[in-house]
Amino acid sequence: MPSSVMPTTSRSDGHPSPAAVSTIGLRKSYGDKTVLDGIDLHIPAGSVFALLGPNGAGKTTAVKILSTLVSADGGQAQVAGHDVAAAPDGVRAAIGVTGQFSAVDGLITGEENMLLMADLHHLSKREGRRVTAELLERFDLVEAAKKPAQSYSGGMKRRLDIAMTLVGDPRIIFLDEPTTGLDPRSRHNMWQIIRELVSDGVTVFLTTQYLEEADELADRIAVLNDGRIAAEGTAEELKRLIPGGHVRLRFCDPSAYRSAAEALREVTRDDEALALQIPSDGSQRELRSILDWLDSLGIEADELTVHTPDLDDVFFALTSSTVPSPRGRRDQPKDAR
Numbered sequence: 001m002p003s004s005v006m007p008t009t010s011r012s013d014g015h016p017s018p019a020a021v022s023t024i025g026l027r028k029s030y031g032d033k034t035v036l037d038g039i040d041l042h043i044p045a046g047s048v049f050a051l052l053g054p055n056g057a058g059k060t061t062a063v064k065i066l067s068t069l070v071s072a073d074g075g076q077a078q079v080a081g082h083d084v085a086a087a088p089d090g091v092r093a094a095i096g097v098t099g100q101f102s103a104v105d106g107l108i109t110g111e112e113n114m115l116l117m118a119d120l121h122h123l124s125k126r127e128g129r130r131v132t133a134e135l136l137e138r139f140d141l142v143e144a145a146k147k148p149a150q151s152y153s154g155g156m157k158r159r160l161d162i163a164m165t166l167v168g169d170p171r172i173i174f175l176d177e178p179t180t181g182l183d184p185r186s187r188h189n190m191w192q193i194i195r196e197l198v199s200d201g202v203t204v205f206l207t208t209q210y211l212e213e214a215d216e217l218a219d220r221i222a223v224l225n226d227g228r229i230a231a232e233g234t235a236e237e238l239k240r241l242i243p244g245g246h247v248r249l250r251f252c253d254p255s256a257y258r259s260a261a262e263a264l265r266e267v268t269r270d271d272e273a274l275a276l277q278i279p280s281d282g283s284q285r286e287l288r289s290i291l292d293w294l295d296s297l298g299i300e301a302d303e304l305t306v307h308t309p310d311l312d313d314v315f316f317a318l319t320s321s322t323v324p325s326p327r328g329r330r331d332q333p334k335d336a337r
Contacts, residue, residue, distance in 0.1 A: 018081075020045040020172050020203035021066060025075035028061055035061045037227030038075065043220070045171070048194065048204045050218035052211065052311075054319050057224045059207040060099075063174045066205070067097045080172055096165035099176045103161055106150030110141055110160050113149055117167040128167075135163040139193070155186025162193060172203045179213060191216055211311035221311075223318045230318040235311060240281040242309040242317050247282070247290060250275040250303040260299050264290075282306045 021043040028036040035058040043049040051059050064070040066079055068088040077083070082090035104113055111132060118128030136145050139159040144152060149160060158178060165173060175194070179187040187210070194204055194217055208214055214221050215235045222232040231238055239245070250273065251257035257274040261267060268277040280286045287306070294301060309317075 018045045019043060019078070020047075021049070021077075021079050021205060023066075023075060023077040026062070026065065026072055026077055027074040028058070028065060028070070028072050034227050036065075036072075039224070039227075039229050041222065041229075043203060043205065045203050046198065046201050047219040048198055048206060048217045050206045050208060050214035050221045051224055052208065052214055052221060052315060053224035055209075057319075058227055059224060060176055062224070063097070063176045063205065063207060066091075067095055067174050068092055069097075093168075094171055096168060096170035096173045097176070098158075098161050098165050098173065098178055103164065104149045104152075104157050106148060106152075108149065109146050110149050110152065110156075111136065111145040113160060113164055114167065117164045121168045123167070131167055135166055139163045153186070154182050155189060158182060158186070158190060159193065162190075166197075171201070172205065173197065174205045176207050177209065178206070179208070179210060187213070211315055215311050223315065225319045231314075236282075236308070238314045238318075239308040239310065240283060242313050244313065245280055245282050245306075245308040247278045247280040247287065248275055248303075248305045248307060249278065249290075249294075249301040250305075252302045256299050256301075259297065260294065260301070263297050263299070264293070280306070282308045 019042050021041060023039060023041045025038045025040065026036050027034075027038055039062070041049075051062060053059050061070070065072045066077060066084060068084055068091050071085065077085070079091045080094035082088075082094070084091050104110075105116070108116070114132040114135060115128055118131060123131065136142050139162070141156065141160060141163065144156060149157060152160065162173075162175075162178070178194075179190050182190065191213070194206070198204055204217075206214070206217065218235065220233065221235055221238060223230045223238070231241055233241075246268075249260065251260065252274070254274060257276070261269050261276055264276060264278060266279055269275075270277070278290060280290070287304075291304075
């Protein structure tokens, strides 16, 4: 498949950003069940992309197609510049995949798991031992290296799993719900590992049900629902799709508060706190409009805070029966909670 048909994103210098992963109209069904119904993705190299969705939404199916484990029924997909259907070997050479269920063999040691992976990547024994030692140290597993992996905690097994994935030096890593079942401390440790990978130039395709995880890590987020991308953007862009955002103005001077309350429409007053709440999507344009309006009246607020819905609100709204358009239509969702 020629790369020219895949979408690109312009950089600030006017040149297109290279895509680590691109899809157009990707489709997959199992019997009468349509799992992916024509999804388009563009994931720039060196970024974190999070795919969110309820159970059964098709997140794992997307990962399996992009990692060449299953075939799509239609559409196009490129990973690391290779067509997943026409050049699967090229894709496999460039990627690593870690699922929610660990690939670690618990009956052998952590070091032996790593050396086995090195053999699978056809590294020489010397190179395999060098890479193993480096990764065990990087993932803080040196002390446990000689112990059977079945004795590891959940967080240690997950670190070992990712270390094994990195033996082949992949430039793109698919992490399918990598922190499922981990305690909060282990989850935060995993987040730091992911950040370090990206700082080294690795692209991370992350599926997760933890909305905080996507908010913390992802440069861009897509919400998959009923086989389609319901919305895609940065976390802040997605939060602005959902009604409920507002700007809160607080005043120290009661007279300034009263003047602003009289001048501004669609405002909720809190007379005790001398605060006004104005509906807003939190965009720069709306904030500038509010501030310009206050300046024209000679009124200055002592404190301005912007409140936007969180990703929980976004998730519930986008996966309910009425969904805001990715282009920003603001339909009120039914039973968003």
